[in-house]
Amino acid sequence: MMRALILLLALAGPVYANEAIVTGLSQNRVQITANFDGSEILIYGAVKRDAPAPQGAPLAVIITVEGPSTPLIIRRKERVAGIWLNRSSVTVDAAPSFYAVATSAPLERILSGTEDLRHHITIPQVIRAVGISDEAENAPDFVAALERIRLDENRYRIAENTVQLVEETLFRTDVALPANLTEGNYKVRLFILRGGVVLDTQERLIGVRKAGLERFLFNLAHQQPLLYGVISLVMAAVAGWAASAAFRFVRS
Amino acid sequence: MQIYLPIAEVSINAFLLLGLGGIVGFLSGMFGVGGGFLITPLLLFIGVPPGVAVATGANQVVASSISGVLVQMKRKAVDFRMGLVLLAGGFIGSFIGVQVFAWMTALGQIDLFVQLSYVLFLGLIGAMMFQESLRALIRARRAGAAIPVRRSHIHTWVHGLPLKMKFRASGLYISVLPPAAIGASVGFLSAIMGVGGGFILVPAMIYLLGMPTRVVVGTSLFQIIFVTGFTTIMHAINSQTVDMMLAFLLIMGGVVGAQIGARVSTKLKAEQLRILLAILVLTVSFKIALDLLLQPAELFSVTPGLLP
Numbered sequence: 208m209m210r211a212l213i214l215l216l217a218l219a220g221p222v223y224a225n226e227a228i229v230t231g232l233s234q235n236r237v238q239i240t241a242n243f244d245g246s247e248i249l250i251y252g253a254v255k256r257d258a259p260a261p262q263g264a265p266l267a268v269i270i271t272v273e274g275p276s277t278p279l280i281i282r283r284k285e286r287v288a289g290i291w292l293n294r295s296s297v298t299v300d301a302a303p304s305f306y307a308v309a310t311s312a313p314l315e316r317i318l319s320g321t322e323d324l325r326h327h328i329t330i331p332q333v334i335r336a337v338g339i340s341d342e343a344e345n346a347p348d349f350v351a352a353l354e355r356i357r358l359d360e361n362r363y364r365i366a367e368n369t370v371q372l373v374e375e376t377l378f379r380t381d382v383a384l385p386a387n388l389t390e391g392n393y394k395v396r397l398f399i400l401r402g403g404v405v406l407d408t409q410e411r412l413i414g415v416r417k418a419g420l421e422r423f424l425f426n427l428a429h430q431q432p433l434l435y436g437v438i439s440l441v442m443a444a445v446a447g448w449a450a451s452a453a454f455r456f457v458r459s
Numbered sequence: 460m461q462i463y464l465p466i467a468e469v470s471i472n473a474f475l476l477l478g479l480g481g482i483v484g485f486l487s488g489m490f491g492v493g494g495g496f497l498i499t500p501l502l503l504f505i506g507v508p509p510g511v512a513v514a515t516g517a518n519q520v521v522a523s524s525i526s527g528v529l530v531q532m533k534r535k536a537v538d539f540r541m542g543l544v545l546l547a548g549g550f551i552g553s554f555i556g557v558q559v560f561a562w563m564t565a566l567g568q569i570d571l572f573v574q575l576s577y578v579l580f581l582g583l584i585g586a587m588m589f590q591e592s593l594r595a596l597i598r599a600r601r602a603g604a605a606i607p608v609r610r611s612h613i614h615t616w617v618h619g620l621p622l623k624m625k626f627r628a629s630g631l632y633i634s635v636l637p638p639a640a641i642g643a644s645v646g647f648l649s650a651i652m653g654v655g656g657g658f659i660l661v662p663a664m665i666y667l668l669g670m671p672t673r674v675v676v677g678t679s680l681f682q683i684i685f686v687t688g689f690t691t692i693m694h695a696i697n698s699q700t701v702d703m704m705l706a707f708l709l710i711m712g713g714v715v716g717a718q719i720g721a722r723v724s725t726k727l728k729a730e731q732l733r734i735l736l737a738i739l740v741l742t743v744s745f746k747i748a749l750d751l752l753l754q755p756a757e758l759f760s761v762t763p764g765l766l767p
Contacts, residue, residue: 243463277763284758290751292571352759386461386470421465428466428699436695439518439703440688443710447525450714
């Protein structure tokens with residue numbers, strides 16, 4: 208079976224081998240400052256070829272943006288003696304904190320199941336949940352719930368038909384990064400496809416970092432926790448005293 | 460105006476946070492409760508992660524309590540000696556509470572335990588206070604202009620215990636054991652429930668110790684400053700969940716609210732003050748009970764896991 212698949216790919220490969228991607232990003236660094244309110248990133252590119260575009264299946268583009276992954280615990284509430292409480296849980300090894308997929312046409316038309324498995328493009332493919340079936344009954348429900356919750360929170364997005372493709376050569380899309388962004392490297396992946404098969408891919412990174420006061424407070428909290436705690440208290444004490452003094456001044 | 464919180468890692472409207480701080484500060488100044496039992500659920504509701512909500516809530520309570528206690532000190536309404544006795548008990552109780560908290564966490568049902576404690580204690584104390592203050596209000600109304608002669612407190616077995624001490628500001632001469640025990644149980648509960656414990660302390664001082672309502676608010680605030688200060692430091696060291704940016708905005712709203720609340724409280728009668736606090740406590744208890752009993756819209760919840 209596997210061998211047949213490889214053979215098939217080898218046969219299918221050369222037909223489209225002359226197409227490659229050239230890409231660019233409007234920015235490859237995002238700085239989170241105190242008034243950070245999300246950021247829009249323009250991802251653009253072109254298809255480079257050494258021969259005229261082949262006939263047949265049209266060209267399609269898929270762009271994904273993936274935030275840093277973390278392990279997650281998904282819990283399910285059950286009713287016990289009239290009270291709803293967390294009963295069973297499943298631990299997911301790694302799920303991205305943010306994931307956006309933008310495509311030039313509906314996904315099921317341009318991406319085959321095997322290529323999705325190979326390149327991890329759709330949401331279920333980027334959630335790494337191996338060996339969860341032992342942890343709870345109906346373990347797949349938990350992963351489905353994770354996808355549903357994060358789609359609702361706008362942390363995960365599927366935006367079909369949002370990549371503009373001109374003359375099968377130039378393409379562009381905007382990805383809006385939300386305001387509640389986690390720090391880390393955001394991986395941008397670009398795919399060009401024909402007839403469900405990926406022809407070429409490229410990867411870029413966007414570094415998302417806290418800056419200024421945010422950076423300072425975060426570092427202080429983690430490197431000097433005792434000092435940080437004391438400063439928090441002093442701030443609270445001074446603010447409490449100042450308000451009291453200010454009101455006395457206003458009244459007199 | 461959106462502001463990004465560095466520890467919570469969420470972006471929230473700054474005026475919303477100022478407003479929340481203001482409301483909680485107002486109640487804190489008015490009733491002498493820290494407001495921890497309000498600020499934590501409110502922060503969770505607007506999307507702050509639970510750990511950050513508990514730790515930063517404690518930090519905010521420190522500020523509003525200091526602001527409130529300064530007003531009460533001007534009116535000579537703080538019994539420092541009583542406050543210190545309560546505090547000594549409080550630290551012992553809180554130390555035991557932290558151990559129990561860790562034990563419950565290991566068992567994996569800490570959320571339920573905390574929620575049940577809230578429902579139980581808030582419900583019980585709220586109901587007791589409501590019933591008592593309602594009766595006092597009705598009595599006052601029937602009597603009309605003639606205010607019945609009321610003894611400052613009733614002598615019970617509590618007053619027969621050894622180690623007696625004079626609490627001049629409260630006009631009491633009682634054993635230090637009952638206040639120390641009350642302080643200890645409040646410290647224990649505040650470590651488990653993540654609150655300052657004012658809503659337990661205020662009625663306990665009025666009904667169990669027989670302290671005059673006039674000094675109860677100030678003394679309670681005085682004790683809360685230290686308990687929540689201790690909690691803030693512990694959270695900052697153990698879990699790095701104190702968000703100074705969030706705390707700053709809550710505090711700015713809170714200290715102003717506390718000043719207004721403390722002034723409003725002087726305009727109200729003690730019975731009215733108690734009945735309002737009782738209603739507030741009962742409402743929060745009722746809300747948490749509903750959460751436990753009604754089927755939630757989303758059965759699943761996602762929390763960050765630790766790296767194995």
